[in-house]
Amino acid sequence: MVRGVYLHIPFCHQICNYCDFNKFFFHNQPVDEYIESLGKEMQLWEEQLKGAQIETIFIGGGTPTSLSESQLERLLNLIHQFLPMERVVEFSSEANPDELTFEKMQLMRQYGVNRLSMGVQTFDQDLLKVLGRTHSNEHVYGVIENAKKIDFPSISIDLMYGLPNQTMEQWQNSLQQAYSLNIPHISAYSLLVEPKTIFYNLMSKGKLSLPGEDLEADMYGYLLDEMKKQGYNQYEISNFAKEGKESRHNLIYWDNDEYIGLGAGAHGYANAIRYSNHGPLKKYMHMIDQNEKPIMMHKVVTSNEMMEEEMFLGLRKNVGVSIDRFNHRYSETIQNVYGKELEELQQKGFIIIENNHVKLTRRGRFVGNEVFQYFLQ
Template identity: 60%
Template sequence: MIQGIYIHIPFCHQICSYCDFNKFYFHNQPVDEYLTRLDQEMELWARKTDLSEVHTIFLGGGTPTSLSLRQLSRLFDSISKHFPVDQVTEFTSEANPDELTYDKMELMAARGVNRFSIGVQTFDQQLLKVLGRTHSTEHVERVITHAEQLNFPSISMDLMYGLPNQTMEQWEQALTKAFSMPITHISAYSLLVEPKTIFYNLLSKGKLKLPTQELEADMYDVLLKRTEKAGFEQYEISNFAKNKLYSEHNSIYWRNEEYLGLGAGAHGYVDGVRYSNHGPLKKYMTPLEQNELPVLHQNLVTVKESMEEQMFLGLRMNQGVQYTKFEEKFGKDLRTVYAEKIRPHATSGFLELTDETLRLTRKGRFIGNEIFQDFLLD
């Protein structure tokens, strides 16, 4: 049953050096035509799926806040026309600090958005320039002030570490500044240099100096200690919340539940099928002109694949994977299915079996990706 809806807005006024998401430079793009086709995709999915369990909507990108006030209004008209906004408990939009004006925030609040995920990444102006970001600390402070004026219940801030030439002092300063603001959630990610990005090209030419693995691990250790001291609860490897204000939409992914993905290059999971849309705008919009869904790939998830997903997604969360939930879904005891995978990591202190769950230990969170790989059945 579909739990959430993801909507992709693939336009950006500036292309960041590290970003490998499906995106297009805003200038001269058919933005209004895209919104028309997106409305058609919403209608097609709304006709064919049961949306009675939907409780989250997430606007991602690209940059949703790259849209003008008029374009945002069009987008929200489409969402409210096709989807059960009244039953949604968490409605999130990603945002760039220099694009999120008071007028846009006011409009979005009036149309149901109750959570912003703000792409701050760092407060160091030189590092922001290296990342290709165009905002300043003043932009972030202005957005936070506006959010308070509009009584937004939840503001999340994205931060990054392991950046080119980033020092521990710069990372500490970023955390100090973040904690000084009235935010409710932090997502903190280490830099991954992905193919087809500016950073990847620089790295392949030997022109990108990254921190050592040891320094990056130390930065993560500092993150864990300082978020806890500041009153943020870690509930997932990279996510921390105050007052239990977790990202419910992202938790749908980690719990391996189903969701709609709409827009160019978006991914979804419906009726046991994972699918992805065409990425290029023309290829995305052409099927919709014929009133057909713009799906490029579909994969019926096998029981084996679903079990693997349940493990490596669920282990991302601090609560881990519950034995009862696994058995209800698959009719098997995960401790039996994965006994040989669990044993060496439990012996090494990376995994622990509680009365109810299998989960990473604090030590295990530092090598989470390596452990996740081991839960792929032979």
């Protein structure tokens, strides 16, 4: 059963040095036409959406807030026109601090957006320049203040650590400034240098100086300890929330449940099929004009692959993988399928079995990718 919808806005006024998402410089792009194509794609999913109990909608990018007010309003109108909104409890949008005006926020609230997710990444001005970010700390403070005035029920920021030449002191200062905002959700990710990014090109030339593994591990350990002190519950490897403010949309991914992905380069999982849309705008929009879903690749997920995904996605959550849910969902016991792996991981101290759930230990969280490999054949 489909639980969520993701919509991709692939436009940016500035391309960040670390970003590998499908994106295009805003200037001279067919932005208005693209928004209309998104509306037509929603219509193409009408049959599947009819019976769906959509709980969450997430507008991501790219940069959704790169849209003008009129473009943003058109997008929100189309969402209300074609998506079943009756059961939606979380309606999120990503945002850049220097593009999210008071008027855009008012517009979002008017159309039911109740969660903002802002890409802050760091509060160190020098590191912001290294990342290719264009906002300042003042932009962040202003947006948070305005969001509280407009009464956004949930506000989240993203932070990054393991950045080029980043020191522990810089990381600690960024976290302290994040806590001072008094917001209910913080995500914190280590930098991954992905192909087709500026950072990747620099690294391949030996021109990117990154903190070593030990310092990065120390940064993560500090993050875990400080978040707990500040009253944030870690509910996933990289995500921390005050009570009841967890990201319900992202939990759909980690619960290994189904969602529809709309837009150029978007990914989705529906009817036991994982798929991705064409990324180039012309190809995406041409297929929509032909009344075809713009799917580039699709794969039927086998029962074995579903079980693998249940494990490595579910273990990202602090609550872990429910043994009862696994056994019921796959008509197989988790011990029959992964008994040997679970025993070995327990002996290494990477997982525990507690309250009928398989969970990462604190030690296991530091080597999550190594743990996940145990469940991939």
